[in-house]
Amino acid sequence: MRKLILYATLALALFGLPFIAYTAEEYVGDKKCKACHIKIHKKWLTLGHSTAFESLKPGVKPEVKKKANLDPQKDYTADASCIECHTTGNDVTRPGVQCEACHAPGKGYTQPTIMNKKKWKADPDKQRKLALEAGLVIAPDEAKCRTCHNEKSPTFKPFDFKARYEEIKHKK
Ligand code: HEC
Numbered sequence: 791m792r793k794l795i796l797y798a799t800l801a802l803a804l805f806g807l808p809f810i811a812y813t814a815e816e817y818v819g820d821k822k823c824k825a826c827h828i829k830i831h832k833k834w835l836t837l838g839h840s841t842a843f844e845s846l847k848p849g850v851k852p853e854v855k856k857k858a859n860l861d862p863q864k865d866y867t868a869d870a871s872c873i874e875c876h877t878t879g880n881d882v883t884r885p886g887v888q889c890e891a892c893h894a895p896g897k898g899y900t901q902p903t904i905m906n907k908k909k910w911k912a913d914p915d916k917q918r919k920l921a922l923e924a925g926l927v928i929a930p931d932e933a934k935c936r937t938c939h940n941e942k943s944p945t946f947k948p949f950d951f952k953a954r955y956e957e958i959k960h961k962k
């Protein structure tokens with residue numbers, strides 16, 4: 791019994807916390823998602839999330855930077871205090887706020903045995919359950935957004951979840 795409680799506590803510590811640290815190998819990148827979610831990917835390309843890394847380059851958005859006391863001519867693309875929110879998983883090899891920044895790293899849940907059109911059509915409940923078990927976050931909540939949309943951002947605007955969610959939402 792005591793062992794059981796120990797395992798339960800461990801599981802909660804590992805999987806129950808909002809800030810889970812992932813390893814680089816768990817990410818697949820937005821191009822992988824694009825292969826099957828073309829329409830959603832197309833919409834994402836029109837949003838600031840897809841170009842968030844560009845904003846860190848010198849000469850980009852000079853007015854916004856001046857207002858926020860940032861140097862418009864400075865290159866911030868290697869600045870650790872910027873890339874944590876302007877990349878996916880705090881890594882410049884995954885620039886911008888990609889699919890996996892919100893839906894969690896995809897190596898597990900994008901396996902062909904899970905995200906598979908035929909199988910999903912045949913038994914959506916079973917496939918969804920497998921995807922969730924492999925780490926998929928279907929609808930990231932306000933707390934997830936606020937890991938980046940907070941006062942640590944030099945250009946922070948008060949974050950109204952409902953309104954801002956409407957701007958980025960992508961149904962099939
Ligand atoms: C091999 C094709 C394939 C790849 C690659 C893929 N998906 Fe999917 N995904 C599907 C299919 C099929 C479904 C079933 C529902 C649908 O058609 O959208 C699905 C469903 C989903 C759902 C919704 C689950 C639900 O409850 O309806 C999310 C969220 C999702 N995928 C995110 C992603 C993300 C993020 C990536 C990249 C990391 C990705 N997918 C890569 C094929 C794929």
Ligand code: HEC
Nearest residue numbers: 837838839842845875876887891930934935938954955957
């Ligand atoms: C990994 C960090 C991160 C997460 C998580 C995140 N955002 Fe963002 N978001 C950003 C950054 C950075 C920008 C600014 C992009 C730019 O223009 O450089 C942004 C911009 C936006 C914008 C403006 C879009 C545009 O086209 O100009 C909206 C709306 C938004 N986010 C909503 C959300 C919502 C809603 C969530 C949660 C469901 C969320 N964000 C999660 C980092 C994040």
Ligand code: HEC
Nearest residue numbers: 845851854860866871872875938939942943944945946947
């Ligand atoms: C805590 C997360 C976070 C950090 C750290 C962060 N940003 Fe951002 N950044 C954001 C978010 C979120 C937005 C979107 C603002 C919004 O819509 O609320 C944003 C937007 C921007 C924009 C575009 C604003 C616009 O209106 O188009 C620029 C430029 C920018 N950030 C530069 C930087 C620079 C340079 C650094 C490092 C000195 C930095 N950011 C650090 C989260 C962050």
Ligand code: HEC
Nearest residue numbers: 823827830831834887888889892928929930959960961962
């Ligand atoms: C800023 C966070 C964020 C990013 C980035 C993001 N998503 Fe989503 N996604 C969401 C939210 C929130 C929902 C829930 C939508 C709803 O229920 O209205 C969602 C829903 C979905 C669904 C289910 C749609 C449905 O019809 O139910 C799929 C599939 C999906 N996202 C795929 C992707 C792919 C592929 C990318 C990258 C091109 C991506 N998402 C990028 C936040 C995000």
